[in-house]
Amino acid sequence: xxxxxxxxxxxxxxxxxxxxxxxxxxxxxxxxxxxxxxxxxxxxxxxxxxxxxxxxxxxxxxxxxxxxxxxxxxxxxxxxxxxxxxxxxxxxxxxxxxxxxxxxxxxxxxxxxxxxxxxxxxxxxxxxxxxxxxxxxxxxxxxxxxxxxxxxxxxxxxxxxxxxxxxxxxxxxxxxxxxxxxxxxxxxxxxxxxxxxxxxxxxxxxxxxxxxxxxxxxxxxxxxxxxxxxxxx
Amino acid sequence: xxxxxxxxxxxxxxxxxxxxxxxxxxxxxxxxxxxxxxxxxxxxxxxxxxxxxxxxxxxxxxxxxxxxxxxxxxxxxxxxxxxxxxxxxxxxxxxxxxxxxxxxxxxxxxxxxxxxxxxxxxxxxxxxxxxxxxxxxxxxxxxxxxxxxxxxxxxxxxxxxxxxxxxxxxxxxxxxxxxxxxxxxxxxxxxxxxxxxxxxxxxxxxxxxxxxxxxxxxxxxxxxxxxxxxxxxxxxxxxxxxxxxxxxxxxxxxxxxxxxxxxxxxxxxxxxxxxxxxxxxxxxxxxxxxxxxxxxxxxxxxxxxxxxxxxxxxxxxxxxxxxxxxxxxxxxxx
Numbered sequence: 001x002x003x004x005x006x007x008x009x010x011x012x013x014x015x016x017x018x019x020x021x022x023x024x025x026x027x028x029x030x031x032x033x034x035x036x037x038x039x040x041x042x043x044x045x046x047x048x049x050x051x052x053x054x055x056x057x058x059x060x061x062x063x064x065x066x067x068x069x070x071x072x073x074x075x076x077x078x079x080x081x082x083x084x085x086x087x088x089x090x091x092x093x094x095x096x097x098x099x100x101x102x103x104x105x106x107x108x109x110x111x112x113x114x115x116x117x118x119x120x121x122x123x124x125x126x127x128x129x130x131x132x133x134x135x136x137x138x139x140x141x142x143x144x145x146x147x148x149x150x151x152x153x154x155x156x157x158x159x160x161x162x163x164x165x166x167x168x169x170x171x172x173x174x175x176x177x178x179x180x181x182x183x184x185x186x187x188x189x190x191x192x193x194x195x196x197x198x199x200x201x202x203x204x205x206x207x208x209x210x211x212x213x214x215x216x217x218x219x220x221x222x223x224x225x226x227x228x229x230x231x232x233x
Numbered sequence: 234x235x236x237x238x239x240x241x242x243x244x245x246x247x248x249x250x251x252x253x254x255x256x257x258x259x260x261x262x263x264x265x266x267x268x269x270x271x272x273x274x275x276x277x278x279x280x281x282x283x284x285x286x287x288x289x290x291x292x293x294x295x296x297x298x299x300x301x302x303x304x305x306x307x308x309x310x311x312x313x314x315x316x317x318x319x320x321x322x323x324x325x326x327x328x329x330x331x332x333x334x335x336x337x338x339x340x341x342x343x344x345x346x347x348x349x350x351x352x353x354x355x356x357x358x359x360x361x362x363x364x365x366x367x368x369x370x371x372x373x374x375x376x377x378x379x380x381x382x383x384x385x386x387x388x389x390x391x392x393x394x395x396x397x398x399x400x401x402x403x404x405x406x407x408x409x410x411x412x413x414x415x416x417x418x419x420x421x422x423x424x425x426x427x428x429x430x431x432x433x434x435x436x437x438x439x440x441x442x443x444x445x446x447x448x449x450x451x452x453x454x455x456x457x458x459x460x461x462x463x464x465x466x467x468x469x470x471x472x473x474x475x476x477x478x479x480x481x482x483x484x485x486x487x488x489x490x491x492x493x494x495x496x497x498x499x500x501x502x503x504x505x506x507x508x509x510x511x512x513x514x515x516x517x518x519x520x521x522x523x524x525x526x527x528x529x530x531x532x533x534x535x536x537x538x539x540x541x542x543x544x545x546x547x548x549x550x551x552x553x554x555x556x557x558x559x560x561x562x563x564x565x566x567x
Binding site for chain 1: 417420421423424427428430431432433434435436437438439539
């Protein structure tokens with residue numbers, strides 16, 4: 001579904017992503033794990049068109065999207081939930097979800113919103129509430145719900161567990177699995193490697209801009225090097 | 234019990250009736266000469282500054298950018314309108330609206346040309362670059378002697394700007410911006426203010442909407458400029474310097490960024506102030522500064538914050554209160 005071939009991304013003179021290739025097949029959960037500054041978020045931003053790669057190519061559902069502007073990429077069914085939640089703080093929950101519908105038909109908005117509410121019943125309770133007054137976990141749910149409104153084929157999640165209490169992290173991951181079983185393909189970027197690898201089919205390990213390991217998620221969980229580096233022994 | 238609500242068509246009727254009454258009453262009063270020339274002139278310039286503030290509020294309050302070249306767009310409109318009117322291309326009745334349209338379009342076109350490169354920048358960078366553009370416009374006008382009269386000024390502009398025309402423009406401007414902000418495009422503009430990256434990830438073409446809001450803002454600044462020219466009958470480039478841009482921004486900040494009613498109120502107060510404080514004229518800038526400091530200390534979001542006034546909402550509240558009072562009386566009787 002998504003193919004990334006030999007991309008190189010620079011921030012000015014800094015070579016942040018070095019010749020990276022990977023792919024996500026339909027109805028998979030693939031995770032990119034790695035330490036701070038390894039380039040995980042940069043890869044997602046490049047895929048969604050916020051940054052540009054100097055070389056290589058990115059294809060989504062068989063079509064090249066290297067030169068497509070980011071709002072057009074969303075329209076093709078590739079949704080990006082950016083790091084740090086980034087909901088529209090002064091709008092209500094419902095208005096936030098309506099914004100997610102921006103690329104879609106208005107006529108089907110309500111059925112899709114009901115769909116989002118079945119995954120996130122909490123949001124339904126708070127639909128009139130201003131997003132800035134939600135807790136961190138609820139904001140993360142809202143950001144994910146908003147992305148789902150665009151009816152994505154592939155959902156890219158950037159650190160959904162960031163800054164959340166352990167109980168909430170578990171809840172968010174349960175929802176990710178639920179979304180996956182309802183047919184959404186997921187590309188998950190995480191620092192919480194253990195959680196990510198538990199739910200993923202396959203994983204890639206990133207170190208300072210390079211992929212150093214690629215394997216089945218179960219194999220990575222058992223891998224000694226990964227255990228030492230990311231899973232605390 | 235169901236809450237009392239005024240139906241949408243009824244709201245439109247009430248609002249339009251009040252607006253018509255306002256225009257007619259204002260026109261009759263200013264025409265009768267009851268107020269004297271100084272007050273009439275002040276009322277007209279209040280209207281012009283309302284348009285300037287409301288239009289700047291679109292790009293600062295709603296879009297969340299900080300452009301500092303609003304006087305530049307005003308200048309483009311002022312000269313475009315003045316030159317059009319002086320040329321006498323159209324008979325006088327058609328000439329006024331046509332001139333205003335020409336002025337607005339000229340400013341909007343320049344707004345798009347400046348906006349496309351400038352809006353790639355954010356915050357202080359955008360402020361500096363628009364400040365630069367505003368000054369460039371003024372300097373070009375200053376040196377284009379054959380077209381604009383240069384530093385000597387442009388004389389003999391037909392003085393079209395009376396209460397009727399200025400306040401019709403005020404109303405059109407306010408309604409147009411209100412409707413824009415209530416539309417799907419307005420939502421997109423607000424979402425850019427709230428969080429640009431999130432807006433982008435919702436599939437909103439942020440560059441397009443930024444330039445669009447900027448052009449809208451320039452369009453109405455251009456119209457205000459033409460009204461300004463038609464009010465004084467004489468244009469000199471010095472009128473459109475950096476301080477004018479700052480004055481307009483001050484009105485918006487004082488009134489509350491993102492509040493149209495706030496812009497209207499602040500424009501009325503700040504523009505009328507010199508007239509009522511003629512004795513204190515030397516201290517005007519000090520009073521401005523003090524007002525700004527006091528408002529920033531005690532109400533940093535401006536006089537009205539992002540609150541917007543709605544007449545129908547006020548009426549609904551009053552009527553609901555009446556109904557509640559009546560039902561209480563009935564209970565007492567029973």
